[in-house]
Amino acid sequence: MKLNGDLIMDEQKEQNNIRNKKSLIECRGVDVFYGDKQALFGINLDIGEKEVTSLIGPSGCGKSTFLRCINRMNDVIEICKVEGNIKIDNEDIYHPDVDVVELRSRIGMVFQKPNPFPKSVYDNVAYGPKLHGRILHKDDLDAKVEKSLERAGLWSEVKDRLGEPGTSLSGGQQQRLCIARAIAIDPSIILMDEPCSALDPIATAKIEELIDELKDNFTITIVTHSMQQAARVSQRTAFFHLGKLIEVGDTEKIFRSPDHEQTEAYVTGRYG
Amino acid sequence: MSKNLSIRHRAEKRFIAYGFISLILAATMLATIIGSMIYRSIPAYTNYSIDLEINMTEISAEDEFEDINFRGIIRSSLFSFFPEVESRSDKRKLFKLISSSASYTLRDFIIENPSYINKKFYFNVLFTDDSDLFYKGYVDTSLSESERRLDNQEVAWLNELKNTGRVKNKISKNLFLNGDSREPEVAGFWGATIGSLITISVTLLLSFPVGVLTAIYLENFAVKNRITDFIEVNINNLAAVPSIIFGLLGLAVFINFFGMPRSIPLVGGLVLSLMTLPTIIIATRSSLQSVPPSIREAALAMGASEMQVVFQHLLPSALPGIFTGTIIGLARAFGESAPLLLIGMVAFIVDIPATFTDPATALPVQIYIWADSPERAFVAKTSAATLILIGLLILINLAAVLLRKRYEVKW
Ligand SMILES: Nc1ncnc2c1ncn2[C@@H]1O[C@H](COP(=O)(O)OP(=O)(O)OP(=O)(O)O)[C@@H](O)[C@H]1O
Ligand SMILES: [Mg+2]
Numbered sequence: 001m002k003l004n005g006d007l008i009m010d011e012q013k014e015q016n017n018i019r020n021k022k023s024l025i026e027c028r029g030v031d032v033f034y035g036d037k038q039a040l041f042g043i044n045l046d047i048g049e050k051e052v053t054s055l056i057g058p059s060g061c062g063k064s065t066f067l068r069c070i071n072r073m074n075d076v077i078e079i080c081k082v083e084g085n086i087k088i089d090n091e092d093i094y095h096p097d098v099d100v101v102e103l104r105s106r107i108g109m110v111f112q113k114p115n116p117f118p119k120s121v122y123d124n125v126a127y128g129p130k131l132h133g134r135i136l137h138k139d140d141l142d143a144k145v146e147k148s149l150e151r152a153g154l155w156s157e158v159k160d161r162l163g164e165p166g167t168s169l170s171g172g173q174q175q176r177l178c179i180a181r182a183i184a185i186d187p188s189i190i191l192m193d194e195p196c197s198a199l200d201p202i203a204t205a206k207i208e209e210l211i212d213e214l215k216d217n218f219t220i221t222i223v224t225h226s227m228q229q230a231a232r233v234s235q236r237t238a239f240f241h242l243g244k245l246i247e248v249g250d251t252e253k254i255f256r257s258p259d260h261e262q263t264e265a266y267v268t269g270r271y272g
Numbered sequence: 273m274s275k276n277l278s279i280r281h282r283a284e285k286r287f288i289a290y291g292f293i294s295l296i297l298a299a300t301m302l303a304t305i306i307g308s309m310i311y312r313s314i315p316a317y318t319n320y321s322i323d324l325e326i327n328m329t330e331i332s333a334e335d336e337f338e339d340i341n342f343r344g345i346i347r348s349s350l351f352s353f354f355p356e357v358e359s360r361s362d363k364r365k366l367f368k369l370i371s372s373s374a375s376y377t378l379r380d381f382i383i384e385n386p387s388y389i390n391k392k393f394y395f396n397v398l399f400t401d402d403s404d405l406f407y408k409g410y411v412d413t414s415l416s417e418s419e420r421r422l423d424n425q426e427v428a429w430l431n432e433l434k435n436t437g438r439v440k441n442k443i444s445k446n447l448f449l450n451g452d453s454r455e456p457e458v459a460g461f462w463g464a465t466i467g468s469l470i471t472i473s474v475t476l477l478l479s480f481p482v483g484v485l486t487a488i489y490l491e492n493f494a495v496k497n498r499i500t501d502f503i504e505v506n507i508n509n510l511a512a513v514p515s516i517i518f519g520l521l522g523l524a525v526f527i528n529f530f531g532m533p534r535s536i537p538l539v540g541g542l543v544l545s546l547m548t549l550p551t552i553i554i555a556t557r558s559s560l561q562s563v564p565p566s567i568r569e570a571a572l573a574m575g576a577s578e579m580q581v582v583f584q585h586l587l588p589s590a591l592p593g594i595f596t597g598t599i600i601g602l603a604r605a606f607g608e609s610a611p612l613l614l615i616g617m618v619a620f621i622v623d624i625p626a627t628f629t630d631p632a633t634a635l636p637v638q639i640y641i642w643a644d645s646p647e648r649a650f651v652a653k654t655s656a657a658t659l660i661l662i663g664l665l666i667l668i669n670l671a672a673v674l675l676r677k678r679y680e681v682k683w
Contacts, residue, residue: 076572078496105575115566118589118681128574178570185574 024049024189024219025070030084032065032074039065041243043084047236052211052220054230054251057240058266063223066240067191070221071107072100088189105132108182108218112194114174116166116181121158124166124177125149128185144184152180153210172203179210183218190214192222196229208233227267231255239263306662313655319444319457320407322370322433323394324349326378331389337382343375346397353433366429371398373458396440401456401649406430407439410648421648447656451622452638456649459642461657463624465664467537467617467632472606474541474628475548480598482545483552490553491560492582511550518547519611527615534616535631543611548601555597559590592676599672603665609636635661 023046032040040062047053055063065074072093074080086093093103105128116124125145129135135144145162149155154176158169166177175195182190192211196204211220211233224230230237231251238248239258247254247263258264326349331340347367351357357366374397381395382388398404402421405411407430417423422430433439444457451463494500522543526532532539563586571581587594612618617633618641625632633641635657642654 071573073569073573076569101575101577103575104573107573109570109573111566111569111573113566115564115570117567117570117585131574131576131580181570181574 022049023047024089025221026085026087026090027066027069028085028087030066030069030082030086032062032069032083033081034077035079039243040069043245045238045245045248047219047221049219050215050217051236052215052222052234053236053238054234055221055223055238055240056225056227056230056266057246059225061240062243063240064193067193067221067223070189070191071104071109073104073109075100105185106187106189108179108185108187108190110175110178110182110190110192110195112197114171114178114198116169116174116177118165118167120163121149121166121169121177122162125180125184128181132185134185148180148184149177151183151210151214152176153206154180170203172199172206175199175203175207176210179207183214187218189219189221192220194223194225197225204229227255227269239266241266306659309655309659309662313652313659315405315408315410315649316447316652316656317444318441319446320399320404320439320441321396322399323396323438323440325352325392326395327392328382328389329392337379340379340382342379342382346370346374346378353436354429362425365426369400369403369426369429369433371400371455371457373398373453373455396442398446398457401647403430404457405649407434407441447653451624452620452633452641453622454620456645456647456653459650459653461635461638461653461660463621464633464635464638464657465660467540467621467625468606468634468636468664470537470625470628470632471540471544471612471617471634472602474538475544475605476598476602478541479545479548479552479601483549483598484556484594486549487553487556487560488582488587491557492578492586507550507553511554514610515547515608516610516614518543519614521546522611522615533629533631535619535621535633536629537617537625537632537634538628539615540612540617540632540634541628543615544605544608547608547611548598548605551601551604552594552598555600556590556594559593559597560586562593563589588679589681591679592681595675595679596672599668599675603668606665606668607636607661609634609640612637613640635664 025045025047027043027045027047030040030043030045031038043066045066055066057063068074069082069086070088070093072082074082082094088103088106092098117127119127122145125148126141129141129144135141146155146159149158154173157173158164158177166174169177175198179190179195196207199207208229211222214220215235222230222234234251236248237251237254239246239254239260239262241262247258247260249258254263255267258267264270324346326345328345347363350367350370351363354366357363377397378395399407402411403426406422406427411420411422411427413420413427446453446458447460449462450458450460453459490500490504522539526539526542527534567585567589568581571585572578576584612634618637619631619633620641621631621633623630639654639657639661642650642657
């Protein structure tokens with residue numbers, strides 16, 4: 001197993017040779033099964049610290065599944081089984097000693113459909129810090145909520161309606177609220193699964209802008225169906241196809257001169 | 273195209289008309305039932321009584337209450353209206369026109385107000401149910417004597433009494449404040465109402481927490497395997513089991529096996545809990561299921577534990593549904609009589625219960641007992657008690673609506 005892992009590692013290094021950043025998440029030979037059906041096949045992928053990595057690929061190729069491996073949200077699905085090795089900061093996150101709750105408190109996640117809690121805007125953002133008992137004073141909590149909303153570019157829009165239910169905001173505002181909620185727990189990693197698919201171009205632009213700002217402090221992995229979005233926001237891009245990682249590299253390279261024909265076909269829109 | 277459209281419009285209009293007709297039909301039937309109940313219950317709310325002149329001048333304050341012949345005092349006061357009545361049998365018949373409760377009410381009054389000893393005063397005593405119904409016009413004097421409850425002699429006496437101007441028709445306090453009695457003019461539904469409320473509290477206190485916790489466990493924590501599947505099927509089954517079966521179970525388990533006393537609200541509440549539990553479990557599970565999974569995912573991804581997800585997110589969102597289910601279950605239990613009959617809550621109980629171990633009966637059982645009684649006056653009482661039961665059920669359901677509004681979650 002060890003030997004096998006090393007082999008894969010070497011192969012991966014070759015593929016990653018143009019990388020200049022330190023990698024925070026290292027995945028080796030990740031297989032995922034839903035019952036008998038295999039959804040991911042031997043994924044080897046490194047995700048660099050404090051940069052944006054986008055995952056692209058046709059529908060059903062396993063992008064979401066892969067994303068959910070990183071914060072172990074697949075554990076929640078009973079029939080889902082994850083094999084292989086995923087390290088965050090050199091710590092094996094599937095090791096039996098790992099506390100999933102603690103792991104998830106270090107990783108923020110933003111979903112495809114905005115899903116604020118049916119609580120006030122304030123409580124939505126304050127939920128994480130309170131949950132992990134990190135902030136005990138009301139004043140500190142207020143400051144945290146303000147700062148998180150500020151970073152999510154939502155503060156000016158909601159500062160007068162913090163008591164209103166989060167679900168009463170517009171779709172784009174709700175999504176930014178979800179981002180504020182995710183960053184309020186000071187995660188080192190933010191996972192986003194098609195965060196803009198339910199939004200109009202203006203709201204999308206706002207969120208893209210936000211992602212660009214956030215990358216200085218957070219490691220961001222984003223699943224997207226929009227090639228333009230991937231090109232705009234990410235430094236690295238990984239192309240998945242039928243459960244396999246076909247190619248990963250600098251975004252510029254993936255879009256200009258990908259090594260694989262399939263990748264080229266997909267990014268130029270000639271796919272299927 | 274336009275032809276097709278007009279056909280569709282007509283179909284829609286027809287459908288709306290059918291719906292409206294059904295609504296009218298249902299409303300009419302409901303109104304008929306309630307209306308006839310109200311009509312039939314009218315004689316129950318008042319009771320004819322007479323102010324008798326009570327002479328206590330021959331009694332001194334030193335006498336023990338036990339020694340005072342209250343019955344005799346009332347008898348002589350009544351007989352003073354009819355000096356011509358002399359034979360013992362006639363006197364007995366005359367005395368039977370007023371309620372046998374009269375001497376007890378006088379005694380209770382004197383015990384509370386001893387200052388009336390030595391005095392002459394007027395005291396209001398009830399007529400019996402038959403005299404009362406006569407005054408209310410429910411005795412058809414054109415029938416032959418053998419076909420009615422009062423013979424010509426009694427009718428004459430009652431008419432004569434009425435002519436004295438001492439006969440009054442007053443609101444029947446007994447109906448609202450008393451427990452059961454063999455005498456219709458004394459019987460009331462307060463004892464049964466309190467019995468019902470105590471029983472239903474026991475049911476609520478037991479079945480709500482147990483039901484909700486069971487549902488949460490089954491829904492969010494239990495491993496899905498054959499055993500939990502089996503339990504699930506059984507719970508759904510139990511919800512459809514006839515209520516009398518729960519009565520049999522309660523009799524066998526709580527009374528025969530555990531040796532609990534009969535006729536007490538505690539056992540009644542336990543039995544009704546068994547009956548209500550499946551309803552609460554099913555309602556709770558379905559309202560937990562109806563919370564969007566995205567909320568659960570969001571909370572889990574924030575690092576909430578399974579328990580925190582349940583108590584901070586699922587439960588608050590599911591509360592309106594849980595309350596509705598619980599109250600529907602409780603309302604059903606509140607109107608239930610069959611299982612209570614089996615555990616002895618059908619006993620004849622005069623005292624108003626105060627704790628959940630005092631012998632008691634329940635409103636639906638009281639209705640059953642009265643409906644089953646031969647005295648005509650109980651017909652009106654049955655209707656009155658039914659109206660109270662319906663009224664309480666409306667209150668319970670109103671509470672459900674209010675709770676649902678209060679805890680409603682807007683997505
Ligand atoms: N909960 C599940 N149970 C069973 N199979 C699943 C489940 N979730 C995903 N799959 C399967 O796994 C495969 C990968 O799904 P995944 O959701 O990761 O795709 P995706 O790349 O995110 O697609 P999309 O772009 O449409 O979101 C699909 O074939 C899907 O049918
Ligand atoms: Mg997906």
